Amino acid sequence: MAFSAKTRQENIEKLKSTQLDLLIIGGGITGAGITVEAGAKGLANGLIEMGDFASGTSSRSTKLIHGGLRYLKQFDVENVAEVSREREIIYNNAAHIVHPTPMILPIYDEQGASFSSFSAEVALKLYDELSDVQEEYKNYFLDKDATLEREPALKKEDLLQAGVYLDYTSDDARITTELMKKANEFGSIIANYVKAVDFIFDDQQKVAGVKAQDVVTGEQFDIKADIIMNATGPWSDETREKSAAESEQRMRPTKGVHLVVPEERLHVNGPIYTDSSFFDNRMIFIIPRNGKTYFGTTDTDYTGDINHPTVSQEDIDYLLKAVNYRFPEAKLTASDIEASWAGLRPLIAESGGKNPSAVSRGSSLTESENGLITIAGGKLTDYRKMAEGSLKLISKRLKEKTGKEYPEVDTKVVKLSGGDVPLGSKFDAYVEEQAKKGMETGLSKEEAEKLVRWFGSNASEIFDRANSFTKPANLDLGDALFLIYTLENEMALTPTDFFDRRTESILFDHHHVLETKEAVVEFMTYYYQWDATTKEKMVAELEETIAEADLSNL
Structure with a gap:
């Protein structure tokens, strides 16, 4: 189905002339999930994104649909269970993008190690049970010799064993794009490179639309909607302030950096999840992909320009030191880096000054006094669950405001565009x-x-x-x-x-x-x-x- 520049121009004209039930601001994975959910239920909905789809956080993740093993370190059992269920749903609906892949967790006898042999066995057993993993994918352990036979480049000193468990490799921007195409099939009115520059209010000072700008042409126009959804990730506070809502800073973005090197410079046979070795409670992924190997992430508090996070020399030094410690024969230098990316995680601020790596990436659904609804935080893996929760509130407010009711639709079984393929x-x-x-x-x-x-x-x-x-x-x-x-x-x-x-x-x-x-x-x-x-x-x-x-x- 056509979803082109011509479609975009036609959609801009529709946005000008249509009284929408729902307008979504933000074209990352969260907004994409919401427009699919809304389209499936038959809402007259539109979505605008100030840049390209997935151009922010949703193309800058570790590119995994994972079950959140690290949350078991924080005893966040409920989060792991929910995320694991959603992971299976995404796989069933987008098997061309999401691929089950064994992940290796090396266990070292090191001071400050995230997992001991005992805690790893307990965690992986619980992880499998919470994830309802099929028998062929259940975790198992390799002794030191078998671990090194499988991944000979790993540091041998102090290695005890390794756990092998199920995770899923993916592509974040790809999932976002396929969601947008599915929403387009449902009739959602979608346009990239359209920015919300201001808000429109009704007589009760409730948000009733936005003043938008076509970034390509510079044209400004109004979009009217009964409900406005702020799904702008790291820009959530900025968008809320623009609507003259409360100015409390709810976001605590952290920067994640990944580096890419040629496979021959760092060869691994499968994804590896291991401590950074700096005793900083951080873990890093090392993942082979298309003849390359990438590794990350840094996970540091970020206070710079949210429109343009970049890779710093400090980020490079940190990751190279971490990887060279774990793979001592690699001896990687900055000259080996072919590509990199930096992105912001839209974490929800919490009191207590916690290390950002230990902050749960739960989502937050809030409603300002002026009626603006904001969905923030969350993870790539639970985008559908966030959309489902958002639509429950949106449907309730629409019924109160307009009397309209919409059917329940189970998006667990809605295939993404391109997803009509067999599994495994x-x-x-x-x-x-x-x-x-x-x-x-x-x-x-x-x-x-x-x-x-x-x-x-x-x-x-x-x-x-x-x-x-x-x-x-x-x-x-x-x-x-x-x-x-x-x-x-x-x-x-x-x-x-x-x-x-x-x-x-x-x-x-x-x-x-x-x-x-x-x-x-x-x-x-x-x-x-x-x-x-x-x-x-x-x-x-x-x-x-x-x-x-x-x-x-x-």
């Missing part, structure tokens, strides 16, 4: 079978399988398109189909949208970006009819994003 090992067989159709269009086996793994059941639509478009010059057929599909069906408006969020190329295929960026810019210039000034702006934005990612700007 059957997905691999599905990829192989579907790729044959792509190969008939001239794609290589590798190109065809990549498209199926990335777009799931939507890949057949892409293959159908292969023979009915003019291939952009200087792009292979696979790259061309990727680009065309994201322009026509994923509302990608800029080269940075494409390279950074519709694909993960800037992070995990850096050299390919350098090889194809000129061809992509040239085609998008032709496709969108950009003038020289606009093209120059797009190139500058892309170059800045690349420089930040590869740290050449440091």
